[in-house]
Amino acid sequence: MTANLCTASWPGGSCDRPAEISDLCRAHYAQQRRGKTFAPLKGAHGADLREMVPVLIRIPADDADVIRAEAEARGGDIIEVYREAVAAFASELRKRANRQQTVDA
Numbered sequence: 001m002t003a004n005l006c007t008a009s010w011p012g013g014s015c016d017r018p019a020e021i022s023d024l025c026r027a028h029y030a031q032q033r034r035g036k037t038f039a040p041l042k043g044a045h046g047a048d049l050r051e052m053v054p055v056l057i058r059i060p061a062d063d064a065d066v067i068r069a070e071a072e073a074r075g076g077d078i079i080e081v082y083r084e085a086v087a088a089f090a091s092e093l094r095k096r097a098n099r100q101q102t103v104d105a
């Protein structure tokens, strides 16, 4: 059986993922639902969306306001700002873990 490929394309490229919903892969289907034009699937730090996991969290409204304001100031994608915030904290945690391993060694 040959899987149909996602039909999303953009100047200079097209998607090579299997189509899952309405002739689109899940990520491009999500782009379409957000009213975005199709774009390559690259996220924070060039990570491939296929290597990301979805999470759903509740955060304080004050924090959400600050994130939203930052996204608006950049004229960018609010999800990218959330990814950046989580990536910065995760990076700090990895550094702490590495320092701890060095101390333990």
Ligand SMILES: [Zn+2]
Pocket (backbone or CB within 6 Å): 006, 007, 008, 015, 016, 017, 024, 025, 026, 027, 028, 029
């Ligand atoms: Zn796609």
